[in-house]
Amino acid sequence: MADIAVLESSGSGMPVLLIHGNSSCKEVFLRQLESPLAARYRMIAIDLPGHGCSTNAYDEHSYTIPGYAEIAFSVLDALGASQAAVLGWSLGGHIGLEMLDRRPGLKGLMIVGAPPYANGFLGMMRAFQVNLSLLLATRARLSLMEARRFARTCLGEAYDPIFLDVVRRTDVRARPALYRGMMRAEGADQKQVAERAGPLAVLNGSEEPFARLDYLAELDYADLWDGQCHVIDGAGHAPFLERPDAFNPIFGRFLDELAVREAPTVTERAARSA
Numbered sequence: 001m002a003d004i005a006v007l008e009s010s011g012s013g014m015p016v017l018l019i020h021g022n023s024s025c026k027e028v029f030l031r032q033l034e035s036p037l038a039a040r041y042r043m044i045a046i047d048l049p050g051h052g053c054s055t056n057a058y059d060e061h062s063y064t065i066p067g068y069a070e071i072a073f074s075v076l077d078a079l080g081a082s083q084a085a086v087l088g089w090s091l092g093g094h095i096g097l098e099m100l101d102r103r104p105g106l107k108g109l110m111i112v113g114a115p116p117y118a119n120g121f122l123g124m125m126r127a128f129q130v131n132l133s134l135l136l137a138t139r140a141r142l143s144l145m146e147a148r149r150f151a152r153t154c155l156g157e158a159y160d161p162i163f164l165d166v167v168r169r170t171d172v173r174a175r176p177a178l179y180r181g182m183m184r185a186e187g188a189d190q191k192q193v194a195e196r197a198g199p200l201a202v203l204n205g206s207e208e209p210f211a212r213l214d215y216l217a218e219l220d221y222a223d224l225w226d227g228q229c230h231v232i233d234g235a236g237h238a239p240f241l242e243r244p245d246a247f248n249p250i251f252g253r254f255l256d257e258l259a260v261r262e263a264p265t266v267t268e269r270a271a272r273s274a
Contacts, residue, residue: 002049002057004075009038014107014259015081018045019072021090021113021154021237022137022178023170024163025052028089028155031244037252041259044084046075048091050171063174064181065091069098083107085258087251089238090114090154090210091178094190100197101188108225108258110201110251113237115211116194116219119185127191127215134210138179140172153209156236191219198223199261201254205235205242225254 007026018029026045033043047054049062049071061067072095076082085107088096093114100109117127128134133153136146147167152159181187194200200223202216216229232239232246240247 002062002071003055004049004071005047005053006075006079007033007045008079009033009041009043011037011039011041011043013041014255015042015044015076015079015084016255017072017076017081017084017086018043019068019086019088019092019095020045020048020051021092022175023051023150023167024090024154025166027052027166028163028238028241029087031241032087032248032251035244035248037248037255041255042081044075044079044081046072048095050174052166052169056171056173060173060177060180063171063177064186065094065098065178066181066187068095069102069187072099073103085109085255087240088112088114089240097190097193098187100200101193104197107261108199108201108254110203110225110254112203112240113205113208113211115216116190118191119189121183123189123191124182127212128210129212131209138175140176142167144168154237156205156207156238156242158238158241194222195220196222199225199258201225202229203239203247203250204229204231205237205239206231206233207236209237225257 020028026047029045049057076084083105086096086109088111090113093111096109097116100106115127117123133150136150147164151163151167230250232243235243
């Protein structure tokens with residue numbers, strides 16, 4: 001386990017957990033945490049163990065997708081927010097899919113830059129584009145040049161040098177442990193999760209560098225929100241940061257529809273008061 005840094009908005013509505021990507025931090029979601037959505041919903045952004053202001057984990061299991069999911073559940077339970085919606089970016093989206101498999105009570109999940117892959121090397125090859133920056137996501141230590149390349153690929157035009165320090169702060173055990181866990185097929189088969197659970201919203205930038213958009217469009221989703229995979233023109237791996245003007249309205253509509261699903265029906269309210 002680790003001490004987890006948390007940033008919450010002032011909203012008192014449905015809890016919404018925001019999970020960042022590999023070698024990143026909770027501050028990537030500031031354009032959601034400082035938006036009007038944060039006054040309507042209780043947004044909870046965390047630093048994963050070994051990232052940002054959270055402490056490093058005691059064991060390498062915490063750096064696997066199942067380990068991260070367990071920690072996310074622990075945070076939600078500690079905050080009295082177990083019935084939350086989740087926004088997961090990149091690694092955070094894969095953590096969200098693991099959570100969706102483990103706890104059907106989650107209100108819903110939006111994934112960004114996180115293709116639900118079938119377990120095994122071939123399944124991952126079908127879901128991901130292979131490029132140098134993806135390989136960097138598996139290395140223990142990154143040189144200054146490598147860290148800059150990785151940060152720029154992840155953040156695109158929204159790149160800020162502050163995130164270079166965030167990438168380099170990441171526990172040197174975290175990236176290799178995540179890769180080893182994925183190679184061992186630890187955790188749920190995420191393709192199967194997408195095909196049997198939901199509601200699941202899928203949103204990516206048109207210039208997404210890691211996930212294969214054609215693969216995402218062809219999956220047989222059980223409950224795909226809006227009946228389509230959303231694509232934001234001109235954005236890359238982090239459309240919520242690069243194009244919040246386009247991202248936040250879609251994200252807000254997703255949350256609004258989940259909140260309606262959450263509300264008890266007239267019949268349910270009458271039964272409770274009887």
